[in-house]
Amino acid sequence: MKTDALIQAGLNLIGQALSIYDSDLKLAVCNARLAEMFDLPDRLTRRGADFEDTIRHLAERGEYGEIDDFESFVKTRVEQARAFQPHYMERVRANGRFISVEGAPLPQGGWVTVYTDITEAKSQEQLLRTRSELLSEEVLARSEELASTNRKLAATVSALEEAQRELTEMEARTRLTTEMMPAHIAHVDSSGCYTYSNRKLSSVMPGRPSQIVGLHISDALGADAYARVLPHLQMALNGDPSTFEFTDENSSRRIRAAFTPDETENGVYILSMDVTEETQVRAALQQTRRREMAAQLTSGLAHDFSNLLTIILGMQSKLARMDLPAPADPLITATLQAARRGGALLNRIADITAHRAWRPEPLDVANFMSDINTLAAPSLPDSIMLTVATDITRRALLDPGQLQDSLLNLILNARDACGATGEIRVSATELRDTWIDFTVEDSGAGFSQMALQHALDPFFTTKGEGGSGLGLSMVYDMAKLAGGQLHIANTNTGARVTLRLPLRTAGSHTNSGLVLLVEDSPDLRTTIRDMLTALGHSVIEAASVDEALALARGVPDIAFVLSDISLEGPALGTELVTALPDKTVYLTTSLPPTDPRHADAAARAAVLPKPFTQSDLAAFLGHEDDSP
Template sequence: MAHSAPDTGLLTRAEIRADLTRSGLNLIGQALSIFDADLRLAVANTQYQSMFDLPDALTQPGASFEDTIRYLVLRGEYGAQDDTDAAVALRVDQARTFQPHYFERERANGQWIAVEGAPLSQGGWVTVYTDITRIKQQEALLRARSDALSEQVLLNAESLAAANRELAATNAALQEAQRVLTRTEARTRQVTEMVPAHIAHMDAQFRYTFSNRRLPVVFPGAADNIVGMTLHEALGAPTCAALQPWVARALAGDPQVFEITHPSSGRRIRIALTPDRDGNGVYVLSTDVSAEVQAREALAHAAKRNLAAQLTSGMAHDFGNLLTIILGLQARLAARDLDAEAAEDVHATLAAARRGAALLDRLARISGGREAALEPTDLPALLAELAVLARPSLAEGNVLDLRIDLPEAPLLLDPGALQDSLLNLILNADAATPPPGLITLDARRSGDWLELVVGDTGPGFSPEALSRATEPFFTTKKGQGSGLGLSMVYDETKMVGGTLRLTNGPTGAQVTLRLPWRPVTRRMVLLVEDDDLIRAQVRDQLTGLGHAVIEASSLAEARALTDLPGLGLILSDIQLGDGLGLDLGTALPVVLMTSLPPGARLRDRATVPVLTKPFTPARLAAALDEATRETS
């Protein structure tokens, strides 16, 4: 009965390709089978079934290798077996640890076959069976008629024929291995280029011979294709000078792990240098650990703040009550008609009590928590006001010089904390500078940072002060200082994502504050919130940050407003009365807000910044800034 051609119009492209593959395999002269890593049949051609006379069930994809072997053993394929289970188990175990092989064997029916097997990179193996019965018969005939030929020539001919067949099998295995190796090398390179670290090899002449092209991720501004470049050419003179001694020791055979600060970006970089085994250079692994270092420093200072809290918590309440009583009594005395000497003593006592109250407040700020209060700030005006506050307190003969190089646009800063920090640094510099001296405050932009440097013409920091100055209670003002000033500055700076660095400059001490550069971009914000009271509160926060606000109380109303000219950002609740803020579907920057805790399923669907209600204006400003950066 004739069979009609299959209707390929009803088949998928994958099914058509599979049919073509099966047809091609059925046309080759050898029997072929492929088993996967689970010892299940993946592919077999018709020659495989006919050569071993296998039932249909054992030639279908998914057929068990163990069932196939058991069928062949029971049928006598491998000769008489004393223990069928042991014979099956032996061949199954060999399959689990499959090794490339080639051998020739005579079957029970007298047929000779060459068996050639090779493992696959995806798991499993492929086996090709070739009928070599005629070749063996010709060899036997040649031997039977070998009166005129020497025994040695016959042996050599047979050996050569077998060797040729084995060589062909080996060549095929080598070609497959080369293909797998090439693909593996490409995958390895792709993986290394996805790693957020720089991986490289450098020879004895400090020249890069390999790079995963991730150098700019770790060292901003560096080239990505540095193979063939020297260390100096790739990273510049300052960084090269810092790295060269370490690389030299690694080239001498001594592995190195160290950290440096990248001069231009301020990032903290950890570098591991491993000598290669052939002595021809070093392998380099460079990682940005700025966040780790900041976290480590924050933990150390948090531990010290906890200690400060433990030391003060037991007495702060009672001491505060005593100060309240003292201040009240002295205020009553000051209101009386006292002689000049007594009045002076009363005023001195009041001043000392107020200083004690201020000290308690500063201790509370060290040991307690506080959030940054970011708001649009005119920094030049803030610094001018700071100078007015600080100059009357300077020692006679000392001068404060402001050097401001900043654009006029406002910045997102915590003005109160920043002014307190800078005033503290200026007064510290004044105390360390013998008159006549100069105290400078430089304010400038440095890349993505606002850099504020307070310098003086004093003797500079001692080695102990350089390493311990930010610790709570450490002071060089014996009997006068509280030791809390620089610790407070450090905490205020870290709280807004900045860094503090103490150095000795050419003329004296220098303290450098680096704060994230957050320019204020006034935007038109679409506020979407179905609760009237919450919407009013958030609107006030947005206008306080300098933004114009358009309000919507539902998802439908918001969708009708998303194409307004000039609209720059959307702030929406996740759960609205008529839908989800997640489904706004706009190309504009979006910030979501919710009372759901982190980890909630609905909240985890968000791919944009999410604010947890209630939130401070500082957190709102930071989220708006993050959303705008992600879409810019």
């Protein structure tokens, strides 16, 4: 209110009359000079006074001279005011004084009008006209016309300057918005040159420049990526919008792009985003659905087949105990072996079609690879040399059980490929902070052309009756569950199988950090708090998501959050992962792996199943547990 009073006092000091009406033609503000110039009553100078009432009052007072159709005159003035058009005019009042009227619309609606008494200026013009015999009538007329034009021009310039200021602010807001978007937004002309771009290309596609305005799209993206987007660019230039995805070979990122035609300039608007993680999750979900369908299709057949095998084994066992001629023994033995092999095959099929999920947890990759060496070495003959190496020093979120089974499977396959002697090399490497590659190479004969095409198909084998054809299929299935890939190829010295998995870095914390523990069971909260303090942590506690968020926002130095999935209230602990993007959130749960909430949590963060010991918790957090 004090500010309003100061503004009103300042307006009253202005020598010109001023009024501002809003978009509803109600008075927003006026100064004392307006009431004084037009002798207005108090009711017409108060905020909210109606414009139509003011016009009617002035007309009745004779401000506009004689009026034939009074109502039509008032209506016309009101309609002109609603149009909000900038204007400048000069007129003679009923009292004989001259005034100029300058009006300009406001960006928020309504308009401002300034009334200036120009009687003195007009008198000077008249005096100049009567006393200057040297100036012709034409020069005088043009001088007056020029003066009037200049006043109109000044009013127009003011309106244009205000419009320019508004446009500048809008452009700045638009630029800031595009820069804050986690996507590349750009425009190219008909020749493929960038006319606009935010500075996000290097974030979406690492290795590219950020300043690309003026560059051709092929120079900004590179030859390979340009070849992939060119057909879609041509479609958009021809007027057909296109949305597509492609893999950028330089960065191994999955990119989704939308090309929208710009029909006004025959160009294309471009929106591109990094959807690598989304693609990995989508691939994992698709593979899970395929496996569920396979389980439904095979469960009935497997059940009946198991019954038949049971009957066959029982009958053959009876035959083996009978006093039959000697030639029957080999036949009975072969039948029993075939039946048992059929039973083993059913077990492998069950392993593939059973409901399994990718359950990542913090894993020290270097120690894991050392364990692989320890587990695999005894299965290899002395004539086959095993080399296991990695340069990864940080922890990653991986499923150690499924990953270990897959690598051991690949190593045993490599052993069979090497024959009597050879070499097997196993390595783990990071790929552009996006993937982690586990590679198994051998010095065997390599994959045949047929194997390169069908090695990942279920039941395909090159080992004859000695192989089930499900080994590589199980590894491939695991890779897809994790949102990864499996590549097979030949090298100059043998075969190579690369298991490529999404790289999710697991946090590593000192034993002295502050922990936010979120657990709704008081007894369990006490137990876990004692574990954390024994590991050297300070602990603050919450029982619900709302309580945890309030603590996290009020305490900035929290090292990480350890939360149960099921908590007090309707919100789940998984919501803390997205609500606290700047904090590392670990989840615990006693829900079974088949529960959808468990699966959703595993896709968001590392999950530690209950019950767990202090040693389990220390390993999960990457600590050394010094407890006895």
